């Protein structure tokens with residue numbers, strides 16, 4: 001008999017999942033894989049997931065980039081931000097991506113940020129009506145990051161009139177949706193496990209890993225706060241994907257759109 005408070009085996013309240021392209025970043029390749037090919041530039045997508053729920057409490061995993069300095073009506077295609085070059089077209093705006101599937105920001109009732117870097121929390125300010133779920137140690141670290149890793153935390157992007165509910169470790173959010181603490185990239189990084197109606201599991205890695213090459217535990221990303229934690233988190237993601245026969249949705253994988261179909265496709 002299932003313990004009280006635990007969801008039944010195989011139960012899910014997820015109706016479908018859509019994947020958004022929210023712009024691209026130009027990265028040094030050594031950021032993707034520890035110390036590999038420095039000086040080589042790779043263009044990586046910034047992606048987010050819309051999780052449609054049967055109860056209408058739809059969930060957004062990460063809000064992408066929404067550069068404040070691009071809010072001047074220009075049709076911006078490229079901007080330098082915090083040491084990185086971001087490419088961003090009007091259709092990469094999270095509002096435009098939601099509109100393309102017949103949704104508005106108000107339809108998003110829960111936002112789960114993998115972490116509070118500006119390219120994952122950039123659109124947070126559009127969802128002040130929603131519940132925001134982040135790990136407690138991520139919120140604490142974002143407010144006072146170690147100086148060597150502080151640049152991606154841009155305070156106006158995450159302190160933007162939203163109230164964060166602070167999670168402590170792995171948490172079931174709803175039947176079929178659970179956060180997974182995956183520290184390393186940042187101290188309070190989290191990934192997201194989603195069980196589709198078909199029974200297939202998707203694991204949104206966030207920045208816990210940046211490309212499939214990281215699945216070799218000897219090849220973590222090059223930009224972790226703590227590399228040994230990053231290696232342990234990657235091993236955990238790999239184990240869970242194997243155990244659940246699930247698939248890793250790797251946010252910044254340069255080949256992301258060769259593997260996945262963008263919205264309006266709906267994974268079920």
Ligand SMILES: [Zn+2]
Nearest residue numbers: 117152185207
């Ligand atoms: Zn990050």
